[in-house]
Amino acid sequence: MSAIRSVTTAVIEANFDWTIIRIETADGAVGWGESFFAPGLTRIIEQMGDLIVGDDARNIERIGARLRAAASGAGSVGGIVHNALSGIDAALWDLAARQLGVPLWRLLGGRFHESVRVYADCHGGTGLMGLGPMLEIRRPRWAAADAIAEGSIGASLFDPGAETEPIDLELLHRRAAEAVGKGFDALKFDLDVPGLVPERAGSRTMPAGAERLAKDMVDAIRDGAGPGVELAFDLHWRYDVASAVRLAEAVSHAPILWLEDPLPPENVAGLISLAQVSTAPIGGGENLIGYRSFDPLIQAGSLSVVTPDLGKFGGVNEARRLAAAAHDRGLQVAPHNIAGPIGTAFAAQVSSTWPNFLALEFHAQDVPFFDEVVGQQVIVDGSIPMTDRPGIGFEPDLEVVRRWAKPGERIFGDDLDD
CATH class of the missing domain: 3.20.20.120 (Enolase-like C-terminal domain)
Incomplete structure (x- = not known):
């Protein structure tokens, strides 16, 4: 089983906030996604991530259904919970493609x-x-x-x-x-x-x-x-x-x-x-x-x-x-x-x-x-x-993310001052 070990975020303060999601499995595989910006977004992603730690990352639709059900009181048919859901879904698809060694389009x-x-x-x-x-x-x-x-x-x-x-x-x-x-x-x-x-x-x-x-x-x-x-x-x-x-x-x-x-x-x-x-x-x-x-x-x-x-x-x-x-x-x-x-x-x-x-x-x-x-x-x-590089074909440079990070936000689980 490709169990999810962590779901973490970093926010780059660009013209908008670019909220990047990193999902890592127990065997060290990593997938990257991004959510449309919203107030309180990283906290929503964090709570969703806590819920799916241990889930099999390959069951993308099952994880999505679980998160929608869990967030139903917060607006499952609309609202900013879907920003978080979408970024997590993207990271899971990227992860799946990388594990297979194929681009996402394939x-x-x-x-x-x-x-x-x-x-x-x-x-x-x-x-x-x-x-x-x-x-x-x-x-x-x-x-x-x-x-x-x-x-x-x-x-x-x-x-x-x-x-x-x-x-x-x-x-x-x-x-x-x-x-x-x-x-x-x-x-x-x-x-x-x-x-x-x-x-x-x-x-x-x-x-x-x-x-x-x-x-x-x-x-x-x-x-x-x-x-x-x-x-x-x-x-x-x-x-x-x-x-x-x-x-x-x-x-x-x-x-x-x-x-x-x-x-x-x-x-x-x-x-x-x-x-x-x-x-x-x-x-x-x-x-x-x-x-x-x-x-x-x-x-x-x-x-x-x-x-x-x-x-x-x-x-x-x-x-x-x-x-x-x-x-x-x-x-x-x-x-x-x-x-x-x-x-x-x-x-x-x-x-x-x-x-x-x-x-x-x-x-x-x-x-x-x-x-x-x-x-x-x-x-x-x-x-x-569209190349043959695995997943979405790109991954962030962590030093660059740190350089342009939004003040007060954590970088993939680490405090900015670490």
């Missing part, structure tokens, strides 16, 4: 794609905004002052007026050109920016006349990116239906990959009605947990692109069910991803096995130590090659 039945296309998230022009677990705006200690978006330090991102940097069309143009120069042929920019976001607390209504700014932003980005580069735009669930319709019309003149999350994820009826009147393809789903949460949207044809985040979706098999259901309905999958190199490599391995995979998000092009964490280049010319 363990999952083989790949459709020899490399996984990556799209660069460029934020609102300045490519990086530092956010803590409560979406509080922070200035990372390693970031140059001109490399991050302006905002009210300590305010939560969705507080009115929290993001203070005005939109600069020349910066958008330059930012698009720079990302293309790095090898990316697909980009995403935010459209919920100052001048377009609701101005009153609790409101989801876009300011009057803001459509002009949205159109000007799209045109500047399109011109900067050049021909042959595909674009997507993110709205972060900010709007009501009427505002979403206005925004969709404002960008409909430009061919786009998708318009992402215009409405809150719980507004299923609104998303269905928006899809019926919008000519822009709608993408979304990063905040949905498990295949069943997508089912009404897929059945109604309200999404053209599904965007689950594998760092919190609920595990590999849930994601595979979603990809298969989307494929049956002619929909593409473009996983949302704000992870570090461990979570990004995992998402790439899983995505490579889907015939309807479109592109994987990369949200860390301005984090200077992204590749350093694993000691090698992860993204090559805008894609992640």
